[in-house]
Amino acid sequence: MTRDTLTFVRAFITANRTTGAIAPSSAALSRxxxxxxxxGGPDQPRSALEVGPGTGAVTRHLARRLGPGDALDLVESSPEFVARLGTALRSDPALTPVAPRTRLLPGLIEEQELGEHAYDTIVCGLPFANFTPEAVTAVFARLLSALRPGGTLSFFSYAGGRALQGADPRRTAARRAVRAAIAPWLLEERLILSNLPPARVHHLGAPATVGAAGASASLPT
Structure with missing residues (x-):
C-alpha cells in the first residue's frame, strides 16, 4: 500500500463526508x-480551481495543462492532505513550477470566498453521495456561480452506486440532488473503467453569455 493510499484510507475512516475514496485518482481518471x-496566453491568463485535491493526483495533471501565467487555487478540508500538498508544492517537480501561482486554501468549500465568475475551470473531487441533498444543491450553486462565461466544471462519481440506493436512502437522495443540480449544464459524461473503483466523469459547461441558462445555451467544445 502506497503512502498516498494509506493517507486516503485514514481520511476515509475519520472523515468520509469529505473523503469518499480509499485511494488517489488513477492516471486515467485524472486525465x-x-x-x-x-x-491561457500571455495577455489572457486563466484561473483554475480544484476542490478536494487530496494528495494531489489530479493536481499534477492539472498543473501540466496550465500556462505560465495561469493561477491555481486548491481547496482542501483535510489537515493531513493540506500538509501533504504544502510539501508537494515545495518539493514535487510536477508542482513546483506552478507553486508561486498556487493558493492552498484549507477548509470546506462552503467556507471559501470564491468570488463570482472567478474561474475558467473547476475540477471537483468531493464525494457528493455522502452529502445531504441541501448541501449538494448549495455546493453546486456556489461552484457554478464561480465559473466565468464559457467555463467548465468537472467532477466524478463512482459507477455502480445506483445498485446500493435501496440500501441507503440518503445516498439515493444525494444522487437525485446531483442530477437535478447538473441537468441544465451537462456537456458530457465518460465512464473510466480502469479506475478502482470504476468512475463516471461529468463535465458541465457555463453559458458563454452571463444570464443564459439551460441545455440550449452556448457551451464550450
Missing part, C-alpha cells in the same frame, strides 16, 4: 477530469 483545462 479525464482535466481534459477541458486550457492554458
Amino acid at each position: 479525464a477530469l482535466t481534459r477541458h483545462v486550457r492554458a
Whole structure:
C-alpha cells in the first residue's frame, strides 16, 4: 500500500463526508477530469480551481495543462492532505513550477470566498453521495456561480452506486440532488473503467453569455 493510499484510507475512516475514496485518482481518471483545462496566453491568463485535491493526483495533471501565467487555487478540508500538498508544492517537480501561482486554501468549500465568475475551470473531487441533498444543491450553486462565461466544471462519481440506493436512502437522495443540480449544464459524461473503483466523469459547461441558462445555451467544445 502506497503512502498516498494509506493517507486516503485514514481520511476515509475519520472523515468520509469529505473523503469518499480509499485511494488517489488513477492516471486515467485524472486525465479525464482535466481534459477541458486550457492554458491561457500571455495577455489572457486563466484561473483554475480544484476542490478536494487530496494528495494531489489530479493536481499534477492539472498543473501540466496550465500556462505560465495561469493561477491555481486548491481547496482542501483535510489537515493531513493540506500538509501533504504544502510539501508537494515545495518539493514535487510536477508542482513546483506552478507553486508561486498556487493558493492552498484549507477548509470546506462552503467556507471559501470564491468570488463570482472567478474561474475558467473547476475540477471537483468531493464525494457528493455522502452529502445531504441541501448541501449538494448549495455546493453546486456556489461552484457554478464561480465559473466565468464559457467555463467548465468537472467532477466524478463512482459507477455502480445506483445498485446500493435501496440500501441507503440518503445516498439515493444525494444522487437525485446531483442530477437535478447538473441537468441544465451537462456537456458530457465518460465512464473510466480502469479506475478502482470504476468512475463516471461529468463535465458541465457555463453559458458563454452571463444570464443564459439551460441545455440550449452556448457551451464550450
